[in-house]
Amino acid sequence: MKKSLLALALLPVVLAGCGSTATKGTPAPGRTLTVFAAASLTESFKALGRTFEAAHPGVKVTFNFGASSALAQQITQGAPADVFAAASPATMKTVTDAGDATAPKTFVKNRLEIAVPPANPGKIVALKDLANAKLKVVLCAPQVPCGAAAIKALGAAGLKVTPVSQEQDVKAALTKVELGEADAALVYRTDVKSAGDKVKGIDFPESLKAINAYPIAVLAKAPQAALAQEFTQLVTSAPGQQVLQQAGFEAP
Amino acid sequence: MKTISASPRGRVPWVLLVPALLGLAFLVLPLAGLLIRTPWPTMGTRLAQPEVRDALGLSLFTATLATLVCMVCGVPLAWLLARVSFPGLRLVRALVTVPLVLPPVVGGVALLLVLGRRGLVGRWLDSAFGITLPFTTAGVVLAEAFVAMPFLVISVEGALRAADLRYEEAAATLGASRWTVFRRVTLPLVAPGIVAGGILCWARALGEFGATITFAGNFPGRTQTMPLAVYLALETDPQAAIVLSVVLLAVSVAVLAGLRDRWIS
Missing domain, CATH: 3.40.190.10 (Periplasmic binding protein-like II)
Structure with a gap:
């Protein structure tokens, strides 16, 4: 029993050893x-x-x-x-x-833009359209900066939007639109730009209230x-x- | 310990004991760390929060439903693999185990491409029945079932292969049809294996994260299961994440321990 305790006590030493060899493994120059x-x-x-x-x-x-x-x-x-x-x-x-x-x-x-699939099946033209309960809208989770910005922008516009999902980061929200699973997402305008012609971006004036x-x-x-x-x-x-x-x- | 000291083969060699204890410590210490860092005084108030109850309730509900789905399809599938010989059997068995080694996120992407609103099957589901699965609780159940079913199939197939074939043969010689044999002889014979597989399957479904967040998204009360809640809570409120983790740990341990004594030996 005493020896097994010794093994436990040695554990951090052994693990630390593993860690340092891993970092030293990178080539020196x-x-x-x-x-x-x-x-x-x-x-x-x-x-x-x-x-x-x-x-x-x-x-x-x-x-x-x-x-x-x-x-x-x-x-x-x-x-x-x-x-x-x-x-x-x-x-x-x-x-x-x-x-x-x-x-x-x-x-x-950076500021937000509405990203929609190129064909815009939800026929979205303005931020208030996202409040339509029939649409599948994706936002970032409130814990994530783009989610916090979305809450600010929607709050400034006095809108209540119930998303189908609160995604873990802005790229995950964008992907749901690219795949056509969501009708719209609030993402940064830079994300819309980087997605090329896979999504369409819709600028909205309320985004000025939530600049990151x-x-x-x-x-x-x-x-x-x-x-x-x-x-x-x-x-x-x-x-x-x-x-x-x-x-x-x-x-x- | 008793069996070790009574063993006629002498002491346990150090070369085996030391790595074994290291392995044990490696598995147990993180859990101990979780319990040590738990904010016990505020535990009660945090647990009473509706978000926690929603996530826990949803997790238990979807994991149970996913296990039922796996049972209904997985037990017959295991029977097919164990009792029927057909060309391509080995290939089919290999395919069944793919989700076992596949990263769950990849499983989620695959589900989106097939069952999503624009997916191969999902497109038709949407246009013919108006059913869309992503972002729904049903989507969570599917994601969990996809990842967990191999655990059930493999464990039931193992039980079927280990079962004594003579009982089934005797029933068949007495004129029982294959369905009657399955229902009256095979099923009772491998019941412990099915229960064991079901528990494994349920535990895996309860812990599912990657396929769920990819396919079903994340919305409190609808698709936000406990693992998703833990992940997002960690970003802004680590204390809440610890509390959620402890709850999940307690539920898993309680269920596994409770059922283990009764059915698995």
């Missing part, structure tokens, strides 16, 4: 920059990542795209990352409050702090801003 970014940044950040890699030979940029709130949770739980770009100041605040990042900087703004500011920050425990700093500089530089604005983002 190449460096990896890990960027956690909101799902809506997928296309533009991938493009910026390629630019960054071209300018820094031997550096590989890896991304973790997802709901900002999920990424923030992963970071505060100790996920190893260098840069965090969130879709709302509120999610960034959970990371800065935990002491995992300081001095976030807003680098773009996107903050970016170098993380306190960034293994590649210097590279992380350079990446955030690229994102806020004129060429970086051009890529982002081509994707539909607005200047901060």
Whole structure:
């Protein structure tokens, strides 16, 4: 029995050993920059990542795209990352409050659009059409920044919309429209743009009431702090801003 | 412990005992961690929240219904695999086990492409009957049944293969039809296997996440089962996620423990 207790006591040591060998396994000359970014940044950040890699030979940029709130949770739980770009100041605040990042900087703004299938089977032209109970409308979950923005926009318009689903991130909501399962979704205009002709975007004036500011920050425990700093500089530089604005983002 | 010390083959070798205990600790410690971090004082008020009750009720309801669906189709399927020889039997058995190894999210995508509003079958369901399955509770049941049915089929097929064929043969020589043999001899014979498979199937359905969120979406009270509620709660309210997890853990352990003593040995 005493020996089995010893085995239990040794467990953390063994597991920690496994962890460190895994990180040491990466080749020494190449460096990896890990960027956690909101799902809506997928296309533009991938493009910026390629630019960054071209300018820094031997550096590989890896991304973790997802709901900002999920990424923030992963970071505060100790996920190893260098840069965090969130879709709302509120999610960034959970990371800065935990002491995992300081001095976030807003680098773009984004607003919502209604995404409908190209044929627009629900014949939607304005935000108020989403209140029609016969339509299948998909929103982001309220925990996720795009869901919070949707609640704000609908609230500003005094509308009550009952969605068929609250999706876990903005890309999941968009996919439901692309597949034709939903008649409409409230997503960012950048997502509509990135989906090309698979969905149609409908602008609505109430979206101005729910503009999301996107903050970016170098993380306190960034293994590649210097590279992380350079990446955030690229994102806020004129060429970086051009890529982002081509994707539909607005200047901060 | 008693059997080990009574064993004539001597002490348990360290090479086996140490990894075995490590494995045990690895499986048990996370659950212990969950219980240690549980906010016990506020547990009562959190559990009384309607969202928690909705998610738990929906989870229990859909898992049970999915298990029934699996029983109705899965037991005959297992019988077919165990008792009838036909060309392509091996292929069919392999196909049945695919959802077992398939990532559930992939299963959800596949269900959308077939049973979705624009899907191969779903399109026809929509135009002919006005039935659409995604984003409905029925969709949750289907997603769970898709992922859980292989557990039932495999375990019932195993029971059928292990059962003594002579009883069935005796009944057949006495003039019983194949259906009568199945109903009066085979079913009672493999009943424990069916129950065991049913429990496995139910537990798997209860924990289903990927196929459900992909195919049925996420809406409280309609398609938001406990695992989905845990996942989304974790993003903004980790304490709530812990409470939900503990409830799910308690339900699973209670059901497995309660039924295990009675039917599975």
